[in-house]
Ligand SMILES: Cc1ncc(C[n+]2csc(CCOP(=O)(O)OP(=O)(O)O)c2C)c(N)n1
């Protein structure tokens with residue numbers, strides 16, 4: 213018996229095991245929404261307050277759960293609002309299926325009300341995007357969408373469904389299998405290549421593992437740790453790879469790259485073999501490409517052929533899922549003589565440890581280490597800016613803790629909604645792990661409307677807002693590289709401020725937004741922290757509140773002139789670090 | 793090792809015969825700043841499959857990346873590198889030469905004969921040449937025509953290529 217398109221869409225979501233849908237309604241999805249009303253008991257429907265945040269929530273959900281995040285938005289402005297989120301998911305390889313409503317086929321091309329070519333607009337930021345043109349293709353396309361989103365290197369898939377197709381009758385079957393002739397994700401590993409890689413490793417004197425976000429995507433943390441241990445090879449990570457090996461592990465050095473740890477960057481310069489896995493060597497990791505790991509032979513394991521030998525010329529490429537490659541390597545692993553090399557690395561660490569030398573007061577380092585102390589095995593979700601780098605430097609990931617951050621696109625406004633999405637995933641899994649959102653006073657204001665989503669959907673998170681009254685990360689660039697010409701970075705700036713301001717003073721006007729009052733208007737408790745001794749009690753109170761199902765906002769007032777160090781200037785060699 | 797020298801390269805590629813595929817492929821070239829020289833597309837013996845012939849100017853590394861990027865597209869079924877394999881390759885070119893009479897017209901005929909291209913239409917003071925030669929030969933023909941005649945209207949189709957059966961030269 214034939215069924216309507218809208219019925220088949222809901223059936224598809226059920227068969228794909230979808231339990232949570234992030235949806236925002238509008239004219240071109242009201243039919244699907246109406247169908248969901250009838251199946252309300254089968255799904256958790258979350259209504260965000262903006263479609264950009266909606267996608268970030270789905271990203272947080274997907275990153276936390278490992279499942280596909282599902283988004284449902286209307287045509288036109290609903291669809292265009294998702295674009296930043298889709299790009300973010302694309303660059304961080306997050307599996308999403310985004311269903312957009314579209315005007316009826318007869319109207320497409322007429323510049324009809326709320327018609328936009330969303331498939332065309334997102335072509336370069338989706339793994340796959342398609343408009344359903346024929347009701348009989350609907351089931352197959354949805355099946356493809358989920359399969360493509362989660363297989364191989366995961367990514368966002370957009371399915372644009374015209375309104376008439378949602379209403380049209382057609383086949384009721386949802387296919388069980390897919391076969392796409394142009395898409396065969398790699399599910400095996402070339403053992404010969406892996407052997408070559410292993411041989412290089414075995415003959416290395418100063419081997420180093422560089423682990424990227426691919427380790428998390430493939431959930432290969434245990435395998436990586438076991439491999440490093442068995443071979444006695446030290447490990448550095450990218451920002452996205454942080455936590456690939458527990459940070460209290462003696463073989464772990466730290467993050468490398470633009471704001472990496474001194475010892476990690478120097479180890480990369482000095483190693484004779486770099487075993488990199490699950491990273492695409494983006495410019496924030498490598499610095500000047502000519503100076504990247506200049507003494508090393510490079511092995512590169514990645515699921516994505518196109519990521520290999522793109523930015524860095526590689527000696528042994530291995531196309532493989534990280535977990536699969538590591539499982540194979542583990543069978544051959546044997547300890548290498550790396551004692552001297554590791555001592556050398558420890559000496560570099562002792563020379564320039566990661567330490568802001570300001571462990572007193574409401575300093576970023578103090579805040580971050582206190583957060584970690586109180587929340588421990590939590591999911592930490594950051595926004596983008598200085599606070600993000602401080603979090604990645606000073607919150608150690610051990611045990612089950614993890615960090616979710618926007619690495620590839622660096623999207624301000626990501627943190628808060630992604631934290632809410634992560635909490636939704638934790639709740640769906642029946643767990644009660646805390647979620648801590650670490651955000652800036654700038655980035656928070658990009659999606660602060662989502663406080664309503666957190667409250668109304670009972671998704672409590674702890675917001676640690678690092679208020680330096682500035683778009684700090686850009687301010688830092690201006691401080692170091694633009695002669696302290698602070699333009700467009702002060703969030704306090706008023707028309708009667710003196711011209712060419714060189715930084716805050718007594719005369720500054722009050723900060724324009726009172727975050728505590730703002731939180732209060734949502735019925736959310738908030739504390740402003742201005743003294744060191746207030747840090748721990750506030751965090752403990754917030755941790756308890758989250759256990760009790762309540763969000764809290766902690767506004768940490770930090771000095772405007774705090775900076776993230778070390779820092780490599782964009783395009784310079786990673787050895788060229790500003791340390792003070 | 794890899795060659796940094798820019799060189800003309802050829803790809804033949806099977807893709808799904810669907811809307812949007814051409815836009816996606818050409819968008820890759822513009823979006824990633826690859827130097828696309830020519831791109832042609834048409835259906836094949838299988839009606840749901842199209843075949844593209846693509847020419848790019850690039851160094852070795854970029855060309856490897858282009859092939860990988862194309863391969864990773866869901867709609868792309870198969871990518872073949874024709875750069876160094878024996879192929880047959882032709883491009884269709886029409887040249888309308890206007891305002892030619894008497895001796896000038898005779899000159900057009902002579903050129904056509906020399907290049908072995910067809911005169912496919914003719915009027916009182918204009919001649920239409922139809923040429924199916926390699927892109928390079930067409931370039932030569934065109935530069936000659938440009939030198940000799942002022943009023944030209946030219947349309948070119950871009951190259952199509954297919955692998956040789958016997959391993960003759962290109
Ligand atoms: C959407 C977006 N716009 C602009 C930027 C550029 N940018 C990167 S960090 C930053 C400042 C962030 O300020 P804030 O949220 O206060 O964090 P802080 O650096 O002060 O900790 C800006 C403007 C960006 N990454 N994303």
Ligand SMILES: [Mg+2]
Pocket residue numbers: 597652653654678679680681682683684
């Ligand atoms: Mg700030």
